[in-house]
Amino acid sequence: QQQVKQSPQSLIVQKGGISIINCAYENTAFDYFPWYQQFPGKGPALLIAIRPDVSEKKEGRFTISFNKSAKQFSLHIMDSQPGDSATYFCAALNYGGSQGNLIFGKGTKLSVKP
Amino acid sequence: DTAVSQTPKYLVTQMGNDKSIKCEQNLGHDTMYWYKQDSKKFLKIMFSYNNKELIINETVPNRFSPKSPDKAHLNLHINSLELGDSAVYFCASSPGAGGGYGYTFGSGTRLTVV
Numbered sequence: 001q002q003q004v005k006q007s008p009q010s011l012i013v014q015k016g017g018i019s020i021i022n023c024a025y026e027n028t029a030f031d032y033f034p035w036y037q038q039f040p041g042k043g044p045a046l047l048i049a050i051r052p053d054v055s056e057k058k059e060g061r062f063t064i065s066f067n068k069s070a071k072q073f074s075l076h077i078m079d080s081q082p083g084d085s086a087t088y089f090c091a092a093l094n095y096g097g098s099q100g101n102l103i104f105g106k107g108t109k110l111s112v113k114p
Numbered sequence: 115d116t117a118v119s120q121t122p123k124y125l126v127t128q129m130g131n132d133k134s135i136k137c138e139q140n141l142g143h144d145t146m147y148w149y150k151q152d153s154k155k156f157l158k159i160m161f162s163y164n165n166k167e168l169i170i171n172e173t174v175p176n177r178f179s180p181k182s183p184d185k186a187h188l189n190l191h192i193n194s195l196e197l198g199d200s201a202v203y204f205c206a207s208s209p210g211a212g213g214g215y216g217y218t219f220g221s222g223t224r225l226t227v228v
Contacts, residue, residue, distance in 0.1 A: 043219030104157040
């Protein structure tokens, strides 16, 4: 049973456009929702994260929108650049849980065309 | 100075062999993890290790065994390698037993079993 569902699987956006990646979760005990960015041959790197007590968090061109009642959250990349081309993973964590293991979505491969 | 380092970066071996992957973190984190990334990029937790407490994902075959000589190191030993073990293995660390914030990942070890 996949606890974090991510869509789309792949995304092509023109330079300057907005990239939107969506995730949905099932476990209401999750209380920390990060997004990771992975370039080929590299490990995932933390991009931005949100706790469920806020509905939006913005860092530069990256924004997380969070809908607790719908159990959904999304990543918006404004003014997308070719350098943003990477695989993006949403994840969820029960921070207060005994295990605290990050559960990842299946990833979205983003290609930003110049 | 690399925060989480893994060796080797590439590992090609024959079926039935036994191999090890080493991981070291210099972040002073308390918890370390091993994740497996399959050919479809899906990241799945294998183990978490905190203060000598090992939490094993129940789906991991017992041919896989983590070994931690100290808080900064978590090595992965794999016995009787199978074709299906081919994947990229990532070591990660986080500040505390609850997962904390900011998992830091190594750059991965690409294991190919032939």
